Amino acid sequence: MGIPSDPKLLVESARAGNRAALARLISRIEHRNQDTRTLISLLYPHTGKAQVWGITGPPGAGKSTLVDRLVSRLRGEGKTVAVVAVDPSSPFSGGAILGDRIRMQKHTADPGVYIRSLGTRGRHGGLSHSTKETVLALDAAGFDVVLVETAGVGQTELDILRLAQTVIVVLVPESGDSIQVMKAGLMEISDVFAVNKADRPEADKLVRELVANVGLNPHDENSWIIPVMKTEAARDVGTVELLGEIARHQEYLEKSGKKAEKAKVFLKEELVDILIEGLRNSLDSVLGTDGGRDLLERLYRKEIAPYEAAKVLSGQAGE
Amino acid sequence: MGIPSDPKLLVESARAGNRAALARLISRIEHRNQDTRTLISLLYPHTGKAQVWGITGPPGAGKSTLVDRLVSRLRGEGKTVAVVAVDPSSPFSGGAILGDRIRMQKHTADPGVYIRSLGTRGRHGGLSHSTKETVLALDAAGFDVVLVETAGVGQTELDILRLAQTVIVVLVPESGDSIQVMKAGLMEISDVFAVNKADRPEADKLVRELVANVGLNPHDENSWIIPVMKTEAARDVGTVELLGEIARHQEYLEKSGKKAEKAKVFLKEELVDILIEGLRNSLDSVLGTDGGRDLLERLYRKEIAPYEAAKVLSGQAGE
Numbered sequence: 001m002g003i004p005s006d007p008k009l010l011v012e013s014a015r016a017g018n019r020a021a022l023a024r025l026i027s028r029i030e031h032r033n034q035d036t037r038t039l040i041s042l043l044y045p046h047t048g049k050a051q052v053w054g055i056t057g058p059p060g061a062g063k064s065t066l067v068d069r070l071v072s073r074l075r076g077e078g079k080t081v082a083v084v085a086v087d088p089s090s091p092f093s094g095g096a097i098l099g100d101r102i103r104m105q106k107h108t109a110d111p112g113v114y115i116r117s118l119g120t121r122g123r124h125g126g127l128s129h130s131t132k133e134t135v136l137a138l139d140a141a142g143f144d145v146v147l148v149e150t151a152g153v154g155q156t157e158l159d160i161l162r163l164a165q166t167v168i169v170v171l172v173p174e175s176g177d178s179i180q181v182m183k184a185g186l187m188e189i190s191d192v193f194a195v196n197k198a199d200r201p202e203a204d205k206l207v208r209e210l211v212a213n214v215g216l217n218p219h220d221e222n223s224w225i226i227p228v229m230k231t232e233a234a235r236d237v238g239t240v241e242l243l244g245e246i247a248r249h250q251e252y253l254e255k256s257g258k259k260a261e262k263a264k265v266f267l268k269e270e271l272v273d274i275l276i277e278g279l280r281n282s283l284d285s286v287l288g289t290d291g292g293r294d295l296l297e298r299l300y301r302k303e304i305a306p307y308e309a310a311k312v313l314s315g316q317a318g319e
Numbered sequence: 320m321g322i323p324s325d326p327k328l329l330v331e332s333a334r335a336g337n338r339a340a341l342a343r344l345i346s347r348i349e350h351r352n353q354d355t356r357t358l359i360s361l362l363y364p365h366t367g368k369a370q371v372w373g374i375t376g377p378p379g380a381g382k383s384t385l386v387d388r389l390v391s392r393l394r395g396e397g398k399t400v401a402v403v404a405v406d407p408s409s410p411f412s413g414g415a416i417l418g419d420r421i422r423m424q425k426h427t428a429d430p431g432v433y434i435r436s437l438g439t440r441g442r443h444g445g446l447s448h449s450t451k452e453t454v455l456a457l458d459a460a461g462f463d464v465v466l467v468e469t470a471g472v473g474q475t476e477l478d479i480l481r482l483a484q485t486v487i488v489v490l491v492p493e494s495g496d497s498i499q500v501m502k503a504g505l506m507e508i509s510d511v512f513a514v515n516k517a518d519r520p521e522a523d524k525l526v527r528e529l530v531a532n533v534g535l536n537p538h539d540e541n542s543w544i545i546p547v548m549k550t551e552a553a554r555d556v557g558t559v560e561l562l563g564e565i566a567r568h569q570e571y572l573e574k575s576g577k578k579a580e581k582a583k584v585f586l587k588e589e590l591v592d593i594l595i596e597g598l599r600n601s602l603d604s605v606l607g608t609d610g611g612r613d614l615l616e617r618l619y620r621k622e623i624a625p626y627e628a629a630k631v632l633s634g635q636a637g638e
Contacts, residue, residue, distance in 0.1 A: 041624040048621070260619070267618050267625070272602050274629040275636075279598055283591050299586050300579070302367070305360040306586070310593040317594075 007035065011042045014141050019114060022141050026116060029133050032277065040133055046140035048263070050082075051250055054164030055149045056157065056189070061170045062196045065233040066242075067149055068107075073239050075112055079144040082114040084134055086127070086150040086160055114143065128159040129273040132266070135163060161189055163266050165259060166249045168242070170194045170231075171210075173202035187217055190226055192245050198230035198238065224252050282317045291316060326354065330361045333460050338433060341460050345435060348452050351596065359452055365459035367582070369401075370569055373483030374468045375476065375508070380489040381515045384552040385561075386468055387426075392558055394431055398463040401433040403453055405446070405469040405479055433462065447478040448592040451585070454482060480508055482585050484578065485568045487561070489513045489550075490529075492521035506536055509545055511564050517549035517557065543571050601636045610635060 003021050004010050010028075013021035029036050057063050067083060074081050107113040116138075118131055131148065138146045148164055150157040161167050169190040186193075193210050195203055210228045219225060227245045231238035253259040286292045292313070299309045322340050323329050329347075332340035348355050376382050386402060393400050426432040435457075437450055450467065457465045467483055469476040480486050488509040505512075512529050514522055529547045538544060546564045550557035572578040605611045611632070618628045 037626040041626055044624045045621050264615055264619055268606060268615060270625050271606075271615075271618070271629050271632055272599065274626060275602060275633055276595055276598060278629075278633070279595060280591065283594060287587060287590075296583055296587060296590075299590070300583055302364050305363045306589050307356040307360055307593060310590050310597070313590055314594055314597070 007038045007042055011039065011140070014137070015046065017111070017142075019111065022114065022137070023116075025141075026134050026137055029137060030118075030130055032130070036133070040136065043137055043140040046142075047136050048139065050135075050139035050143050050146045051166070052135055052139070052146045052148065052164045053246065054161040054167040055147060055170060056151070056161055056167065057170030057194075057196075058172075059151060060174075061172045062233045063149060063151075063170050066170055066194065066196060066231060066239075067147060069233050069236050069239040070147065070243065071107055071113055072236075073243055074145055075107075075110065080112040080114075080142065082116070082138040082141070082143040082146045084131060084138070084146065084148045085115070085117045086131060086148065086157060114138070114141075128163070129270075129277060131160050132163050132270055132273065158189065162269070165253055165262055166191045166246050168192045168194055168246065170196050171206060172197045173200045173206050187213060187226070191224065191249050192242065193226060193228040194231045194238075194242055195228065196231045196233055199232050199235075203230065222256065224249065224256075279317070283313065286313060286317045289316075326357045326361055330358065330459070333456070334365065336430070336461075338430065341433065341456070342435075344460075345453050345456055348456060349437075349449055351449070355452070359455065362456055362459040365461075366455050367458065369454075369458035369462050369465045370485070371454055371458070371465045371467065371483045372565065373480040373486040374466060374489060375470070375480055375486065376489030376513075376515075377491075378470060379493075380491045381552045382468060382470075382489045385489055385513065385515060385550060385558075386466060388552050388555050388558040389466065389562065390426055390432055391555075392562055393464055394426075394429065399431040399433075399461065401435070401457040401460075401462040401465045403450060403457070403465065403467045404434070404436045405450060405467065405476065433457070433460075447482070448589075448596060450479050451482050451589055451592065477508065481588070484572055484581055485510045485565050487511045487513055487565065489515050490525060491516045492519045492525050506532060506545070510543065510568050511561070512545060512547040513550045513557075513561055514547060515550045515552055517551050522549065541575065543568065543575075598636070602632065605632060605636045608635075 003018070003024050004013055010021055010025055014025045025039060029039055055063055055067055064085075071081050071083065107115065116134065118127065118134065135146050135148065148160060150160055167189050169186055169192070171193065173195070193214075195207050195210070197203070198207075207228050207230060214226045214228065217223075217226075227248075229238060229242045229245055231242055233239070250259075253262065287296065295304070295309055295312055295316075298304045299306065304312070322337070322343050323332055329340055329344055333344045344358060348358055374382055374386055383404075390400050390402065426434065435453065437446065437453065454465050454467065467479060469479055486508050488505055488511070490512065492514070512533075514526050514529070516522070517526075526547050526549060533545045533547065536542075536545075546567075548557060548561045548564055550561055552558070569578075572581065606615065614623070614628055614631055614635075617623045618625065623631070
C-alpha cells in the first residue's frame with residue numbers, strides 16, 4: 001500500500017487501517033502548519049469513540065511493564081490499542097522510556113497495536129497540544145483504547161494527563177516516604193491507583209495510606225471513590241482486576257454525565273491551544289520585522305515598559 | 320515601618336529596603352491583574368543591574384546546600400542576594416525543597432538576603448512568567464545577585480532557567496549512568512558544571528565524561544567553554560572556585576555582547592508571555608458567556624471543527 005499525500009486520502013487510508021499512513025498523518029500533525037489544520041478538520045468528525053486512558057507515576061514504578069500487560073489483556077479481549085508515550089522533557093530523567101519502548105516491541109508485529117513516542121524537547125509548551133491532536137487522530141483511526149503514558153514529572157505532563165478520561169497512577173512501595181507531600185497532587189489527578197511491585201515489603205502500608213487518603217477526600221454518594229489496586233506487572237498479577245476498575249470508572253463517567261463534561265474541557269483547552277499557537281506564530285513574525293526589532297530595542301533601552309510594549313506589539317500582530 | 324498599598328509608594332518602600340513591602344509587592348505581582356501591570360511599569364526603569372544566576376540539577380544533588388554556601392560567600396563579599404526557589408511542579412518530586420528551605424533559614428535574620436519560594440501547582444504555564452516578573456522586582460529592589468533555583472525536572476523549569484544569565488548545573492557522581500542520554504540537554508542549558516559530593520568514588524569519572532562532552536561541542540576562540548568544577552557543598556569545598564568561574568562567565572557575557580543579547584531574549588519572552596496571558600484571560604471570559612458555551616456545545620456535537628471554532632472564538636475575543 002502506498003501512502004497518499006492528499007490530506008483527504010491520507011485520512012481515509014489511515015482510517016482504513018494503513019499504519020504507514022497513520023504514522024505519516026501523525027508526523028504531519030506534528031509539523032504544526034496549515035496542513036495540520038486541514039487534517040484535524042478532516043479527522044474531527046470521526047472522533048469521540050475511543051476510551052482515552054492516562055498512565056503516570058514516578059520513574060522506576062514499572063509503568064511500561066504495566067502498560068505492556070494491559071495491552072496484552074486488551075488484545076485478548078479483541079480490542080485495538082494505541083499507546084502514546086510522552087518522553088521525558090528533562091535532561092535529568094534518564095533513559096528509562098527509551099528502554100521501555102524496546103520492551104514493547106513484541107507488540108509491533110500486531111496490527112491491532114500502534115505505538116508512538118512523542119518527544120518534548122524544544123517544544124516550548126506545544127507538546128500537550130500536539131499530544132492532544134495525536135490522540136484525536138488515533139481516536140479517528142478507530143482504536144478502541146488510546147493509552148497515554150507519561151513520566152509524570154512536570155507541568156507539561158500533568159497538562160497532558162488532563163486529556164485522559166481515566167488516569168491510572170502507578171506507585172511502588174518505595175514511593176511511600178514521599179506520599180505525605182504528594183498527597184494532594186495525586187488525589188487531584190488520579191482515578192485509579194495501582195500499587196505495583198506489590199510483593200515487596202511495605203506494599204500493604206502504602207495501600208493503607210492511600211486508602212486512608214482517599215477517604216479524606218470530600219465525597220458524597222455520587223462521587224467516584226478512587227480504588228487502590230495491587231499489581232505485580234512483572235508476573236502479570238492484578239492486571240485483570242485493574243482493568244475491571246478502569247472499566248468501572250468509564251461506566252461511572254458515562255452514567256454521571258462526567259464523560260461529556262471531560263470531553264468539553266478537552267475541547268475548550270484545544271481551542272485555547274489553537275489560538276495561543278496562532279498568537280505565538282504571529283508574534284514571532286512581527287518580532288522578526290524592523291518594527292518588531294525596533295520595539296524590542298526601545299524596551300531594552302527602557303524607553304518603554306513591558307506592558308506598554310506588549311500593547312503596541314499586539315496592535316502590530318493584529319494588523 | 321508600615322506597608323503602603325499605593326503602587327508607587329509600595330515600590331519605593333521595597334526599593335528602600337523594606338522587606339515586608341518587597342514581600343507584599345511580589346505577592347501582588349503573583350496576583351496577575353491590572354495592579355501587576357502597574358507595578359511592573361513602575362519597577363521596570365530600575366531593572367538591569369542584578370546578576371541573575373540559575374541553579375538546577377537532579378533531586379539529591381545537593382543544590383540547596385550549594386546555594387547556601389554561595390549565599391554565605393557572597394554575603395562575605397558584601398553582596399546582597401535574593402534566592403527564588405521554584406518548587407517542583409510534580410506530585411512525585413517529594414519534599415526535598417521544603418526541607419531545603421528550612422535549612423536556609425539561618426539566612427533569614429540577615430537583611431542582605433531575601434528568600435522566596437514560588438509554587439508551580441495550578442499555574443498552568445504561568446509560572447515562568449510570574450518567576451520572570453519576580454526576578455524583575457528583585458532586580459529593581461537592588462539585589463546584587465538573584466539566584467533562581469529549580470528542581471530542573473520539567474519543561475516549565477527549563478523555561479525558567481532561560482531567564483538566567485549564568486546557569487549552574489549541579490550533578491553528583493551517581494548521575495553518571497544517565498549522562499549518555501542527558502548530554503545534549505545539559506550542554507544546551509549549562510554555563511558551569513558543578514560536580515558535587517566530589518569526594519565520592521566515580522566523581523573523577525563523571526568530571527572526565529563531562530569535560531569530554533564539553534569538548535565535543537562545536538566551538539571557536541570566541542566560545543565559552545563550559546568549565547567543570549568539583550565541589551563538596553557539605554564541607555564548603557570548591558565554593559570559591561565555583562564563584563570564580565561564575566564571575567568569569569559574567570565577564571564573558573559582558574565582553575562578548577551576549578549579556579545584551581540574553582536580556583533581549585528575556586524581554587522578548589516577557590512580551591510574548593504578557594500577550595498570551597492576556598489572550599488566555601480574554602478567552603476565559605468569552606468561553607464563559609452564552610455565545611462561548613454555545614460554540615463549545617456545537618463543537619462537542621461536531622457541527623463545527625476545532626480550527627473553525629477557534630476562528631469564531633478569536634473574532635469574539637477580539638471584539
